Amino acid sequence: MSAVEMQHTDIGEVRKIILAGRLDSAGVDGIELRFGAVIIPVGKHTVVDLTEVSFLASLGVRMFISTTRALAAKGGKLALFGAQPAVMEIIEVMGFDDIVPVVDSEAEAVALVTG
Amino acid sequence: MDEEQTQVVTFARNLEVALDERVHCLEVVDGVEPGRRYVIGAQGVTIGRAPPADIILADSEVSRAHCRVSLQGEQLTVADLNSTNGVFVDGARIAQPTAMPVGAILQVGRQLLKHEWRTRGEILHADEMDRDLDKARSYVNALLPPPIGDGPIRADWLFEPCAKLGGDAFGYGALSDHQFVAYLVDVSGHGAGAAMHSVAVMNLLRQRALPNTDMANPGEVLACLNAMFQMERHAEMYFTMWYGVFDTVTRRLDYASAGHHPGYLTPADRSEATPMRTKNGIIGGRPGAAYKADSLLVPPGASVYLFSDGVFEIVTIDGIQWGLQDFLPLILKPPADGVSECQRLYREVRGVARPSGLDDDFSLVVLTFD
Numbered sequence: 001m002s003a004v005e006m007q008h009t010d011i012g013e014v015r016k017i018i019l020a021g022r023l024d025s026a027g028v029d030g031i032e033l034r035f036g037a038v039i040i041p042v043g044k045h046t047v048v049d050l051t052e053v054s055f056l057a058s059l060g061v062r063m064f065i066s067t068t069r070a071l072a073a074k075g076g077k078l079a080l081f082g083a084q085p086a087v088m089e090i091i092e093v094m095g096f097d098d099i100v101p102v103v104d105s106e107a108e109a110v111a112l113v114t115g
Numbered sequence: 116m117d118e119e120q121t122q123v124v125t126f127a128r129n130l131e132v133a134l135d136e137r138v139h140c141l142e143v144v145d146g147v148e149p150g151r152r153y154v155i156g157a158q159g160v161t162i163g164r165a166p167p168a169d170i171i172l173a174d175s176e177v178s179r180a181h182c183r184v185s186l187q188g189e190q191l192t193v194a195d196l197n198s199t200n201g202v203f204v205d206g207a208r209i210a211q212p213t214a215m216p217v218g219a220i221l222q223v224g225r226q227l228l229k230h231e232w233r234t235r236g237e238i239l240h241a242d243e244m245d246r247d248l249d250k251a252r253s254y255v256n257a258l259l260p261p262p263i264g265d266g267p268i269r270a271d272w273l274f275e276p277c278a279k280l281g282g283d284a285f286g287y288g289a290l291s292d293h294q295f296v297a298y299l300v301d302v303s304g305h306g307a308g309a310a311m312h313s314v315a316v317m318n319l320l321r322q323r324a325l326p327n328t329d330m331a332n333p334g335e336v337l338a339c340l341n342a343m344f345q346m347e348r349h350a351e352m353y354f355t356m357w358y359g360v361f362d363t364v365t366r367r368l369d370y371a372s373a374g375h376h377p378g379y380l381t382p383a384d385r386s387e388a389t390p391m392r393t394k395n396g397i398i399g400g401r402p403g404a405a406y407k408a409d410s411l412l413v414p415p416g417a418s419v420y421l422f423s424d425g426v427f428e429i430v431t432i433d434g435i436q437w438g439l440q441d442f443l444p445l446i447l448k449p450p451a452d453g454v455s456e457c458q459r460l461y462r463e464v465r466g467v468a469r470p471s472g473l474d475d476d477f478s479l480v481v482l483t484f485d
Contacts, residue, residue, distance in 0.1 A: 024474060025279070025304070025305055025474065025475075054436065055428075055436055057428070057475075058301070058303035058304065058353075058355070058424075059303060059304050059305075061303065061353075061397075062303045062304060062346075062351060062352070062353065065346065065351075065353070065400060066346075066351045069347070086436065086438055089438065089439075093374065093375070093376050093392075094355065094374040094396075094397055095373075095374050095394060095395060095396040095397065096374065096396060096397055096400055098396060098400075098401060099396070099400050099401055
């Protein structure tokens with residue numbers, strides 16, 4: 001049974017989400033509603049910390065893309081940062097970083113969404 | 116309130132109570148009938164290969180009377196009935212009656228059964244979903260091409276859908292008198308919806324029916340599919356894909372991939388595996404995206420391996436997450452006598468994967484060229 005942990009804090013006008021665990025189908029099933037609920041209604045620019053995410057499946061990618069689009073409709077931006085090499089490899093193969101920006105550090109992510 | 120109304124209300128309350136009641140189940144996560152569910156009552160069950168076992172598993176590695184599963188209070192326990200091949204709980208062979216907590220995996224022969232504790236309402240709902248999945252699974256299977264055993268291009272495949280059905284599909288065949296096409300599609304997500312999405316894509320490709328598109332041009336094909344299958348118009352589903360066209364005269368293979376890991380070309384001596392991938396985004400992610408293609412020459416006797424990520428994104432018995440680089444060395448191993456190449460690779464992967472069934476579809480296509 002996969003369980004993904006999620007925390008959120010606000011850094012000024014930017015919402016920061018910290019995810020931890022495996023974003024496989026079971027993990028995404030358990031978190032997708034909450035993930036959207038803490039980001040989309042608020043409409044703030046958002047950065048997502050992937051440092052503690054050990055695996056990313058296609059459903060996780062879908063969650064990021066859908067949330068990014070819904071947030072964009074409210075004028076907000078979303079960026080991912082801190083992906084482990086194995087997760088980064090999946091991101092690069094799937095080539096969705098032109099839809100959801102992926103950067104190395106939190107500072108870069110914050111600069112990207114507020115810039 | 117009259118008598119008739121009172122009876123109806125009483126029945127509804129009883130039904131609610133019955134639906135809320137939790138029962139212990141064994142659910143097949145891998146084996147002959149993935150998704151099959153057995154409710155374990157107070158009297159327990161015997162599992163075996165033939166009657167009078169209560170749960171009959173058609174598997175030659177299962178003994179006639181293999182094990183006994185009993186319920187004591189809320190504790191599910193399994194005992195080996197002196198079976199030939201043993202009983203395993205979470206990968207460990209048992210020597211005496213052993214408790215099976217909720218979530219434990221029972222291995223009997225080649226069958227894996229998971230202990231679930233569900234309400235009767237959940238079971239009713241799950242049964243309904245399973246029927247839908249069975250229909251979707253049958254539909255996808257019906258669209259897959261038959262293997263090609265003879266001729267200048269031979270094709271073999273293995274499709275092992277996971278219990279939830281993962282949205283994989285593939286196809287191949289003649290595009291013209293000198294062109295042969297092959298493709299593999301992996302829709303995001305699981306379930307009947309993902310499977311039906313892959314069916315819609317497959318039907319277009321099978322009919323060579325993409326509008327204003329040269330089906331021999333992989334970049335054009337992917338761009339057209341991207342225009343037709345944007346996520347926001349298709350329940351937020353996207354897909355990844357590999358598409359290639361082989362020219363039998365020039366021996367050139369034109370290919371393109373969209374958000375997909377590479378296909379691999381191996382020479383007859385299996386000395387190397389050449390990746391075939393073009394860096395393009397997923398299908399459905401961004402309107403108007405362009406898709407690059409590439410090409411290479413196929414030497415005589417070479418093989419092409421196409422597969423979904425379910426082939427290599429496994430968790431091993433030791434809890435290690437595998438990636439593509441862990442799988443590739445298996446391609447270069449020599450063929451096995453009496454076993455197809457697809458079967459060989461499937462057995463290799465299942466041999467290292469944790470015994471809890473597939474998390475995703477296992478789709479593998481091997482094309483061999485004279």
